[in-house]
Ligand SMILES: Nc1ncnc2c1ncn2[C@@H]1O[C@H](COP(=O)(O)OP(=O)(O)O)[C@@H](O)[C@H]1O
């Protein structure tokens with residue numbers, strides 16, 4: 001039963017490392033999603049601002065980071081970021097190469113991509129708010145900040161949950177590309193295990209299954225969140 | 241700005257564009273055909289076919305393309321019956337592996353998109369076709385297929401742009417397309433930003449052209465939804 | 473006047489349409505409880521009845537869009553073959569089903585034109601692809617039909633660009649393009665604005681005058697009285713009474729029918 005041995009948690013087993021890799025994948029994706037939420041909100045706001053320069057900047061951001069291969073963006077952040085860090089090091093008197101930590105580079109790259117997709121989600125969600133509700137808020141004298149906090153934000157979040165779920169799934173899969181920087185995520189660990197045992201098929205299947213566990217569990221989570229968010233509006237989004 | 245360097249970089253990268261395009265068109269073509277098969281199984285009455293299609297879609301949409309590509313590239317050669325089959329001369333080619341895994345993956349996504357299109361076909365239009373004696377493949381070819389495809393087109397355009405980007409992964413199994421060449425240039429010159437901008441420009445132009453073509457197709461296929469009729 | 477069963481099978485072969493003792497259940501709901509009807513060449517039969525009495529289901533059973541659990545149907549003398557499966561009828565041959573449907577024209581309440589095709593394309597779709605006739609010939613015939621229903625200038629427009637009345641006339645032309653032996657109409661004017669009803673009824677009336685065999689489910693009492701040569705009143709899945717328009721509207725009919733038309737007179 002060599003399969004149990006190599007996949008298990010014993011001395012010869014890769015089980016523990018694979019689980020650790022899966023957790024690393026989860027961490028990268030969570031950080032990237034949060035970063036993407038901040039970037040996405042800003043970009044969505046820029047695109048909706050009505051200001052020509054801002055909306056052009058916002059459009060450029062979403063076009064570039066949704067249109068260029070993820071791998072290329074990871075290279076940009078990893079190599080470009082390392083170059084920048086080295087330059088700063090040299091300025092501070094340190095000679096030699098300084099690398100950007102691969103976790104930071106990976107989370108940043110996936111976060112930037114995620115931000116481009118989240119921007120579109122938030123923009124769509126904002127536009128889905130019935131205009132009458134915004135006017136009603138204005139009519140009872142809510143000022144801008146209050147309107148955003150009490151009317152816009154909760155509604156946008158509600159409309160955005162399915163979209164955020166999709167972006168999360170996308171980021172989870174994009175995070176596998178971070179393995180090219182050497183970060184010991186699930187992809188990288190499967191690759192190392194496959195290479196050193198020569199059991200390529202087995203380990204890529206095992207890694208793939210763990211990814212399926214991650215995507216299907218998070219899918220369930222988002223579905224539940226969507227149902228909760230729509231509790232007060234049973235008919236507004238049709239069937240559950 | 242070092243225009244000489246940018247010009248050189250652009251030249252090197254453009255030489256890799258045919259490879260990117262070959263990966264793209266072949267995988268879209270075979271992936272599309274496979275998607276039709278999967279969606280046919282997905283809506284079949286037979287529970288074995290239906291569940292197989294469900295499983296296929298779940299697996300290929302739920303896991304990263306990179307791991308699928310490595311599975312095909314490194315994993316298949318592990319089996320004697322593949323190594324010694326007539327297919328091996330093809331399957332050991334990185335290019336074939338890349339196209340195979342890209343096509344398998346996009347088929348999962350595309351099948352779901354086509355199924356969404358199918359759901360948009362109104363029962364009444366199908367009934368009208370049945371009432372004049374259409375059934376089976378004729379009904380699918382003349383009525384259900386065209387209506388479903390029109391509804392699926394916007395989502396399918398998005399998937400196509402995703403596929404342009406996905407071809408970049410082929411560089412990780414040693415196929416020298418644009419992103420792979422860009423990575424090599426970066427590690428040779430350390431001029432990340434310039435190389436990135438050149439490569440990004442190439443991808444954005446490709447996307448633009450492909451989306452324009454899709455928009456044209458959509459425009460031609462959606463005359464029936466526009467307000468003003470085209471005069472004969 | 474109570475409906476009589478025509479027991480002579482030979483009669484069935486000369487009729488355009490014969491239906492014998494059709495029954496249909498949806499789950500436990502018995503929608504048709506034994507309906508028989510004969511239509512001779514050139515008959516225009518109006519089928520009246522309140523909503524839910526099974527009129528649509530009856531037409532759909534004739535056109536095999538629903539399969540009656542029991543009963544027999546002849547179209548132009550051809551018997552539709554059924555086999556028994558789990559105590560209900562199932563068509564023996566799907567080829568025959570397609571062929572019978574091609575011989576019966578069906579006009580729906582909601583037109584059901586194919587939205588992605590122009591009007592002309594809608595008309596030639598069946599002749600070209602089901603009947604496999606030469607395209608040029610089909611186009612010529614289709615244009616003549618469009619002329620006849622009065623929308624020739626709309627032949628290159630899409631259904632969404634037509635008014636309801638024009639769409640319904642196009643749908644009638646689409647059925648006629650198949651050269652059907654019998655036309656079935658299921659409330660063809662019920663989805664139309666009142667001012668558009670007339671144009672559709674005029675087309676139907678001229679069809680009747682040309683001798684087309686027609687079964688028309690309708691709420692248009694004037695059409696039933698003036699155009700049809702027979703009126704059938706359905707109630708709870710049965711034919712309650714039938715007869716010539718003169719007999720039916722003279723008042724000497726069943727109390728249920730008198731009440732039904734009373735509601736229409738207001
Ligand atoms: N496909 C179906 N499934 C279940 N019930 C149906 C179906 N079609 C019709 N019915 C029921 O059969 C009854 C008769 O319907 P229908 O033939 O449409 O009546 P009508 O056309 O006279 O208004 C109605 O009670 C309707 O709800």
Ligand SMILES: [Mg+2]
Pocket residue numbers: 527528529659
């Ligand atoms: Mg009805």
